[in-house]
Amino acid sequence: MDGHTKSSSTLDAVLARQEADFDAALARYDQLLRIQSISTDPAYKDECLKAAQSLADELKGLGFDARVAPAIGHPFVVAHHEGATADAPHVLFYGHYDVQPVDPLELWEADPFEPEIKTRADGSKYIRARGAADDKGQLRTFIEACRAWKEETGSLPCKVTIFFEGEEESGSPSLEPWLTEHGEEIKADFALVCDTNMWDRKTPAITASLRGMTAGEVTLKAASRDLHSGLYGGAARNPITLLTQILGDLHDETGRVTLPGFYDGVEDVPAPVLEQWKALNFSESRFLGDIGLSVPAGEEGRMVLEQIWTRPTAEINGIKGGYTGEGFKTVIPAEASAKISFRLVPGQDPEKVWKAFEAHVTSRLPADCEAVFARRDTGAPALSVDVTNPALQACLEALRDEWETEPALMGCGGSIPIVGDFKRHLGMDTILAGFGLEDDNIHSPNEKYELESFRKGIRSWARILDRLAE
Structure with a gap:
């Protein structure tokens, strides 16, 4: 049996383990969502600590060397796990356990910290709670992928460091000082960040550039x-x-x-990338029409995606x-x-x-x-990842295998400060792959996360770890 066949067989077993454990994964997700880890309000300081401790304890149970790391404000969670082999790549996974305030409370359909699974007429399901998507659901997809690997094989295919922040929603005041003093502890070959969206419900995406x-x-x-x-x-x-x-x-x-x-x-966007963006069937009229406009106002001769992502x-x-x-x-x-x-x-x-x-x-x-x-x-400064980077290509292949469609290589018109911090302090590039949707209502009442995003997000990370190890 060659190495690739062996890897495929192992991955299939890991994915089957994840499917069998899905209900238990939902229960663990539910428990984290019930913790009111609102970082901006000092009244919830103990809840933030509770969330950090809960995650650290869970990671310890999965064989990570994990701890709650003190900070000026709310603590970090730092965890390390060796890979299956000495030459396995080292990845850093980042997420944040803190959430936005729930105001205005009267606009919520139910208690924001009493998670509820809702079913639509078409049978699709989502979970409604504060932090469901941003970022508790997203970070849990990675934890559950690690759990499936550990429980099925006893190890992880890559060396993994996990770094969870507790102040992302309040400006990250503790991040810069912590990275300055302790950053070398979490330095890896590259970082993985899940705090981003898919292109649409059926098309995964990697965000390759940030303005x-x-x-x-x-x-x-x-x-x-x-x-x-x-x-x-x-x-x-x-x-x-x-x-x-x-x-x-x-x-x-x-x-x-x-x-x-x-x-x-x-520089202009390479022609092949522009062609891929055109194939996304992005509706400029709908994009502008949703905000009551109809005529693009940026540079003439530039498509709207080009204007908002790379100009x-x-x-x-x-x-x-x-x-x-x-x-x-x-x-x-x-x-x-x-x-x-x-x-x-x-x-x-x-x-x-x-x-x-x-x-x-x-x-x-x-x-x-x-x-x-x-x-x-x-x-x-703006940041971009070389689209020919082997790690990025491995992530694209894993997403393609799971979603059975060509992933989108997106740009982001805004900034994600942590990506710049990792580059500036640790010299690391970041691959941004998340499974949120535009209609998840993050920062708004009735925030939700699709159960399909949660399930396939777990499977996607399991595949990504496997591909990166290869």
Whole structure:
């Protein structure tokens, strides 16, 4: 019997073990969901500790060297398990056990911490509870995959480190200090993160790129005080007018950002990837129609998926100045301000982009006006994973085998800070593969997770560990 046949036979047994244990896996999932691990509210500190301890104890029972690791705030769970062979790859799996607050409580169909399995008319089922998808259901898929391997074979095919955070939903204040002091303990060949979605209910996905960001505020100051527009209108500079003119100059008529050097280092998406995205049958009209729009407003000649996943942007997120209360006040304000953010792609330097914005503003200032800048986000660079990376290819193959369809290689328009932290502190690339859906209502009332996502998520991770070991 050759090695591949032996591996396939073992994997089949592991998957059969997982199927036989599925009801027990649901019960363990239910128990974790009942813990009210809301990280933002100090009243739930003990519940967060309870969730961390519960996970650490479970991992110990599976043969991991696991502990609750103290932090400035809520603790981490750190666990290690050797692989079946000395040369097995070492993977780090990340998830978070904390959840969002449940407000507004009155919009929930039932108690957010009393999980309930619901069945639709078509027979499909989902579990409703806070944290069902984000991130307790997602992290449990990996734990259950490890359990199936351990119970069937007595070991894991890869060397595995697990790292669970308890403050992801509250800005991760303890993460940076912990990684600075203890990061080497969890360093691996690469990281696996499950806090992402599938493309649709039948199509799994790997998120291969994340946009970065830098952001801040600009305030334009003119007169020494607010002025009566009847006495000073026409003679005094209006900073609101000036600010809107300057911000309007950020884009040209084709939607491109006009900052000098803004596109330096920005590369076009490879043609094969664009072709794959076209094959996803993404409906631009539906995407925009769902928010009451119909015409794409980004760079001309770019498909919407390209715009939101792999193109840089300059956005005005807020603007204020003058009198904005009820009624009317004929005032020329002394100052006006705006909040600005830039979504960045690989090849762009956050510091360079922000400096270019400052120069854009100051070069357009007339006499008697001053600009004051406040950097609110010093900038996270964009990240991407080489699509030819053998580990990523192994994950794609495993997902293809389980879901019997071609996985989507997606981009993400937002940022996932942990991915940047792993790259910056530990030099590790991250593969993002999760099984959530857009309609899971994460952060909202009646959050849910599909039972099919849970079941096939477990099977997917079992296959991924097998493929990575090969």
